[in-house]
Amino acid sequence: xxxxxxxxxxxxxxxxxxxxxxxxxxxxxxxxxxxxxxxxxxxxxxxxxxxxxxxxxxxxxxxxxxxxxxxxxxxxxxxxxxxxxxxxxxxxxxxxxxxxxxxxxxxxxxxxxxxxxxxxxxxxxxxxxxxxxxxxxxxxxxxxxxxxxxxxxxxxxxxxxxxxxxxxxxxxxxxxxxxxxxxxxxxxxxxxxxxxxxxxxxxxxxxxxxxx
Amino acid sequence: xxxxxxxxxxxxxxxxxxxxxxxxxxxxxxxxxxxxxxxxxxxxxxxxxxxxxxxxxxxxxxxxxxxxxxxxxxxxxxxxxxxxxxxxxxxxxxxxxxxxxxxxxxxxxxxxxxxxxxxxxxxxxxxxxxxxxxxxxxxxxxxxxxxxxxxxxxxxxxxxxxxxxxxxxxxxxxxxxxxxxxxxxxxxxxxxxxxxxxxxxxxxxxxxxxxx
DNA sequence: TACTCCTTGTTAATTATATAACAATAGTAT
DNA sequence: ATACTATTGTTATATAATTAACAAGGAGTA
Numbered sequence: 001x002x003x004x005x006x007x008x009x010x011x012x013x014x015x016x017x018x019x020x021x022x023x024x025x026x027x028x029x030x031x032x033x034x035x036x037x038x039x040x041x042x043x044x045x046x047x048x049x050x051x052x053x054x055x056x057x058x059x060x061x062x063x064x065x066x067x068x069x070x071x072x073x074x075x076x077x078x079x080x081x082x083x084x085x086x087x088x089x090x091x092x093x094x095x096x097x098x099x100x101x102x103x104x105x106x107x108x109x110x111x112x113x114x115x116x117x118x119x120x121x122x123x124x125x126x127x128x129x130x131x132x133x134x135x136x137x138x139x140x141x142x143x144x145x146x147x148x149x150x151x152x153x154x155x156x157x158x159x160x161x162x163x164x165x166x167x168x169x170x171x172x173x174x175x176x177x178x179x180x181x182x183x184x185x186x187x188x189x190x191x192x193x194x195x196x197x198x199x200x201x202x203x204x205x206x207x208x209x210x211x212x
Numbered sequence: 213x214x215x216x217x218x219x220x221x222x223x224x225x226x227x228x229x230x231x232x233x234x235x236x237x238x239x240x241x242x243x244x245x246x247x248x249x250x251x252x253x254x255x256x257x258x259x260x261x262x263x264x265x266x267x268x269x270x271x272x273x274x275x276x277x278x279x280x281x282x283x284x285x286x287x288x289x290x291x292x293x294x295x296x297x298x299x300x301x302x303x304x305x306x307x308x309x310x311x312x313x314x315x316x317x318x319x320x321x322x323x324x325x326x327x328x329x330x331x332x333x334x335x336x337x338x339x340x341x342x343x344x345x346x347x348x349x350x351x352x353x354x355x356x357x358x359x360x361x362x363x364x365x366x367x368x369x370x371x372x373x374x375x376x377x378x379x380x381x382x383x384x385x386x387x388x389x390x391x392x393x394x395x396x397x398x399x400x401x402x403x404x405x406x407x408x409x410x411x412x413x414x415x416x417x418x419x420x421x422x423x424x
Numbered sequence: 425t426a427c428t429c430c431t432t433g434t435t436a437a438t439t440a441t442a443t444a445a446c447a448a449t450a451g452t453a454t
Numbered sequence: 455a456t457a458c459t460a461t462t463g464t465t466a467t468a469t470a471a472t473t474a475a476c477a478a479g480g481a482g483t484a
Contacts, residue, residue, distance in 0.1 A: 009441075013417055014410075014414060017407070018410070046442075046443065049441090061461075061463080062451085066460085095314045095315065099308045105408055109409045149419065150415065174415045174418060176411060180233075184256065187422065194411050195229065196312070196406075200321065201321060202226060205293055207385045209402075210385070247432085248432075260473050274431080275432040275433075276431050278431065
């Protein structure tokens with residue numbers, strides 16, 4: 001548990017990936033330094049907020065100079081744990097599972113996909129992005145043996161409960177849940193629920209507003 | 213523009229899809245009524261917050277009784293504009309585009325997929341979920357003719373700018389952007405950016421916390 | 425019908441978040 | 455070297471969001 005006097009608010013943590021992504025871009029463009037002000041213009045937050053956010057972790061800049069892009073990028077990555085080499089498996093090799101497995105974005109962020117599982121004989125043995133889909137029967141054993149950190153759940157709704165149980169039992173540390181269900185687990189296992197239709201619904205609201 | 217004295221905060225809007233999903237479940241289970249208290253237990257919000265949220269829209273319950281599930285479900289759907297029959301096209305028939313096209317979740321929420329586009333000759337003409345992939349060259353014409361409401365962007369990064377320009381020019385009302393870029397447009401076009409790696413990064417943070 | 429019990433709508437209090445302000449300090453120019 | 459400028463870290467202020475409290479008013483019951 002973090003012993004620093006003040007717990008970092010969730011809203012701040014949620015902003016870190018955005019900072020991280022943008023700093024990655026700056027890095028690619030070979031930009032060496034940036035001020036909170038310049039950052040804020042591109043990111044739809046105030047400069048004050050950026051400084052405040054970084055200050056939760058002690059501050060990474062220098063007065064009169066700003067922030068060193070590479071250093072800041074590294075620090076935020078560390079805070080987020082992106083440099084820990086977390087491993088993950090995908091359970092459910094349907095369309096979404098396949099898409100996530102093929103999507104470069106996870107690996108680009110420092111995560112290592114080490115296995116894809118499914119329960120359908122039609123799918124087991126097929127190759128996705130150079131990786132053979134395994135039988136879900138071997139899931140628990142695989143996780144335990146390889147100490148897999150994260151389980152990505154893209155199974156149909158009916159299979160969620162069983163899948164979660166297996167994952168938790170075999171000692172996974174976090175779940176990224178794309179299934180319809182809203183998961184909530186105990187302290188020992190972290191969970192992020194992703195509902196792809198939610199942003200579409202809020203988009204719909206915004207569209208409706210602009211019409212009125 | 214909404215003329216009610218107070219603008220509904222974004223955080224409230226963001227919660228509506230969650231309420232909506234859960235109420236849908238209750239509806240399936242044939243549950244007729246529910247109190248803010250019962251709702252709150254399942255949803256990780258306080259009863260007070262739920263009542264407060266609904267109150268932004270005038271309140272949908274009855275004292276001493278609670279909320280009629282079906283009515284409330286309908287009202288929230290209306291607020292979100294889910295009953296407007298918004299149409300959408302997907303641009304980019306790669307893995308993610310395919311997955312979204314096949315995923316039932318969008319249609320289930322009242323949106324109508326009317327077209328899938330790509331620029332690759334290998335993909336154009338193939339069939340996804342019973343729908344033939346069209347040449348992106350015809351995108352603008354298609355949107356204008358069919359008055360498509362929403363463009364879902366799942367193209368590679370290099371193609372984002374051009375795609376957005378086309379979509380906006382042909383009069384789309386909202387964009388659901390899955391590409392790496394962070395879009396920000398003028399008032400006339402609503403945007404939701406979805407970054408699939410963000411929740412993975414916050415999950416990573418949570419995992420790291422629980423270790424410490 | 426009348427009485428009691430729930431549960432809302434709504435206002436008030438508290439807590440959290442965001443913005444503003446500014447002193448401290450490193451960088452830059454002369 | 456010295457003065458000047460830029461920009462942070464940090465504290466103080468303002469705004470927003472959440473929680474608590476409770477009066478008002480239906481619903482259920484006898």
